Amino acid sequence: MKVRLFFILSLAGLFISFSSCRKVTSAAAELLSTTDTAGFIFPAPLGSVSDFEEILTAEQIRELDSIIVQFENNSDNKINIVTTKSIKPYTSLDEYSADLLKNWENDDVEVHTVMLVYSKKLNEVEITAGDELKRKLTDKECKRIAKKTIVAETEKSDYFTGLKTALIKIITEIR
Structure with a gap:
């Protein structure tokens, strides 16, 4: 039971990590592709x-x-x-x-x-x-x-x- 809970929490943590990285990466790509010079x-x-x-x-x-x-x-x-x-x-x-x-x-x-x-x-x-x-x-x-x-x-x-x-x-x- 403890192993299963640990496994589920680990997967959830990885999922949250990857999804937040994707958001940061896409925000950076958007900033770099913009022609607005303010950023x-x-x-x-x-x-x-x-x-x-x-x-x-x-x-x-x-x-x-x-x-x-x-x-x-x-x-x-x-x-x-x-x-x-x-x-x-x-x-x-x-x-x-x-x-x-x-x-x-x-x-x-x-x-x-x-x-x-x-x-x-x-x-x-x-x-x-x-x-x-x-x-x-x-x-x-x-x-x-x-x-x-x-x-x-x-x-x-x-x-x-x-x-x-x-x-x-x-x-x-x-x-």
Whole structure:
């Protein structure tokens, strides 16, 4: 009798376990297949330079990071450089960059941050300035910096020089 009761309870436990796993799995699949970006999870920042596309050497990342840290120590403004292979579920790097900026920063800091996002795979660059910095770094100026620095150098496959030159131009503009 005890063995039979144990067997029945064990089967019931397994059934409940599997059915709850199926619910979680189907909910996760539904979230991943949706085009609604509210549930989209961005990768966590790796520092002020997040090279998710792995196009920079460790030394190049340290050099860019050093420039950013030196600037941020003397300013209320922040700068993030991000390289990415994919912007899914987004269709434009502009929207991806704006939402990444909002996602990574809290509301107080977001307005004083510049996000430079580059994708070698997509061959696109976007510089997004937080609200408070738009007076110093307009959308037009962001596009000009991107075109004259990053695009010019990436055509020669010199991603580091393009990002560094753009970083220095951004710092000059928002100082």
